Amino acid sequence: MIGAEVTFDVALPKIVWGWLVSTNMWAKSIATGTFLLGIYFIKKYPEQDNFFRKWLPILGLIFIGITLLVTVLDLHHIFRFWKIFFHPHFTSAVTLGAWVVSAFVIVLLISFWSWATGNKKLLDRVMIPGFILAFFSTIYTAGIMGEATAREVWVFPSEMISMLLSAMLAGSAAYLIIDALYGNILQEKVRRELGYILFGSAGLSAAMFIGELFFAKMHSEFSYEVVKVLAFGEVAPFFWIGIVFAFIIPMMLVGIANEYRRYRYAWIASIFALIGLWLIKHAWLIAPQTLPLS
Amino acid sequence: MRLGFLVDLSRCMGCMACAVACKAENNVPLHSWRLRVKYIDQGEFPDVKRHFVPLRCNHCDNAPCERICPVSALHYLPNGIVNVDHERCIGCASCMMACPYNAIYIDPITNSADKCTYCAHRIEVGLMPACVVACPTHANIFGDLDDPESEISKYIKNHRDVMVRKPELNTHPKHFYVRGSTVALDPLASERPEGYTIFTEVKFLEHIGGH
Numbered sequence A: 001m002i003g004a005e006v007t008f009d010v011a012l013p014k015i016v017w018g019w020l021v022s023t024n025m026w027a028k029s030i031a032t033g034t035f036l037l038g039i040y041f042i043k044k045y046p047e048q049d050n051f052f053r054k055w056l057p058i059l060g061l062i063f064i065g066i067t068l069l070v071t072v073l074d075l076h077h078i079f080r081f082w083k084i085f086f087h088p089h090f091t092s093a094v095t096l097g098a099w100v101v102s103a104f105v106i107v108l109l110i111s112f113w114s115w116a117t118g119n120k121k122l123l124d125r126v127m128i129p130g131f132i133l134a135f136f137s138t139i140y141t142a143g144i145m146g147e148a149t150a151r152e153v154w155v156f157p158s159e160m161i162s163m164l165l166s167a168m169l170a171g172s173a174a175y176l177i178i179d180a181l182y183g184n185i186l187q188e189k190v191r192r193e194l195g196y197i198l199f200g201s202a203g204l205s206a207a208m209f210i211g212e213l214f215f216a217k218m219h220s221e222f223s224y225e226v227v228k229v230l231a232f233g234e235v236a237p238f239f240w241i242g243i244v245f246a247f248i249i250p251m252m253l254v255g256i257a258n259e260y261r262r263y264r265y266a267w268i269a270s271i272f273a274l275i276g277l278w279l280i281k282h283a284w285l286i287a288p289q290t291l292p293l294s
Numbered sequence B: 001m002r003l004g005f006l007v008d009l010s011r012c013m014g015c016m017a018c019a020v021a022c023k024a025e026n027n028v029p030l031h032s033w034r035l036r037v038k039y040i041d042q043g044e045f046p047d048v049k050r051h052f053v054p055l056r057c058n059h060c061d062n063a064p065c066e067r068i069c070p071v072s073a074l075h076y077l078p079n080g081i082v083n084v085d086h087e088r089c090i091g092c093a094s095c096m097m098a099c100p101y102n103a104i105y106i107d108p109i110t111n112s113a114d115k116c117t118y119c120a121h122r123i124e125v126g127l128m129p130a131c132v133v134a135c136p137t138h139a140n141i142f143g144d145l146d147d148p149e150s151e152i153s154k155y156i157k158n159h160r161d162v163m164v165r166k167p168e169l170n171t172h173p174k175h176f177y178v179r180g181s182t183v184a185l186d187p188l189a190s191e192r193p194e195g196y197t198i199f200t201e202v203k204f205l206e207h208i209g210g211h
Ligand code: SF4
Pocket: B056, B057, B058, B059, B060, B063, B064, B065, B066, B082, B098, B099, B100, B101, B102, B103, B104, B115, B171
């Protein structure tokens, strides 16, 4: 006997979490990355802190706003979202995430107020809790993916590291774009450092994705099949364009920018990085959903 | 008390009585299922075999769906049933992403997660699940796994080939199969070409839900 084929079955859902979830992860990377990096640059270059004290809360609030919006839109019961606060189930990374992000929003609002009123001390006071909350806001989605046991490629802690790197990539890219849009207001050394962060996080992310894909020991047949879908299957165009846009092109362009002091290349690199990041997130989210579970 | 199911696959003839009874009992909408029977054809004519596999929630002892649900809409009953509270559910579909068996759906009418509950409402009043009653060959064996005298416990004791789906995931299903094969229980052991077969259209839905 050879081969076996399903000849009778019900229609099965292919995509359960779609582009709204990819957008959630993408926007959250920008919001948390700009916060984490913003705090670092405020501490390291106090003479340049006005830029970061202004853009850290603005970018944070815009992109965490997008994250929250798509999260709620993705619920089938949109108006019941409050139950997560009143009937929480703390074994769930979804619950933990909702609580952590809400606290992070409060920190962002305080940061915004601090910038709007010029009261620098206010932000200084929430820096440490904000840093911790931004960190956990970034990684909690890795917890959710780890708990989504049906999709065996999403493994904690590699997801966590990948999400932290995404935050660094997105945060540095966002600041480089803002800097270019407002006529290169940052000092050269700060701009260069942002470029190095973009370069480094892109390189490490690429290494992680490629390493996981081609060299990691697959822990199940399911993950092995997902890798095939990602690398050669229907999700492959998203995945490879994502790899090139998010990592390869930005690394080359930032390299040129920093080496030859042609900083407009860093700006273009950042645009590519942000577009590519969405594509990569989407590919990684969709691929395991294309396989049947039952 | 730990309620469990066992399907003797050698008795199942794929008549769908269980699936129809389940739909009728639980108002399961079109395109959704709590219990279904999947057909898998193996081999090449004339050397062929058809497998029938009734699939439903496994009421895992270590249920990832229960763990991931942010509002405890999925919860354990004292008898081991993994139950759903439709009023509590916020419809985040995390449970769908966590269940390795594709046993949960979002009901398009109530917008809440739903799945097989082992007919918890019938058990409560001393009845058997609807699918057990409807099965003409008594392929579905339901009962208390903690009671050594129950039919299911005896079945498990007397058969060497007791299988569960995806044991490697440590979800500890309380749903067993005997006289089955990997082809029947492992989704990757069979191909799933989309399109019309002799009976039906085998297909994936691109996106569930209303967006
Ligand atoms: S089979 Fe799926 S839905 Fe049922 S208890 Fe296990 S994880 Fe939950």
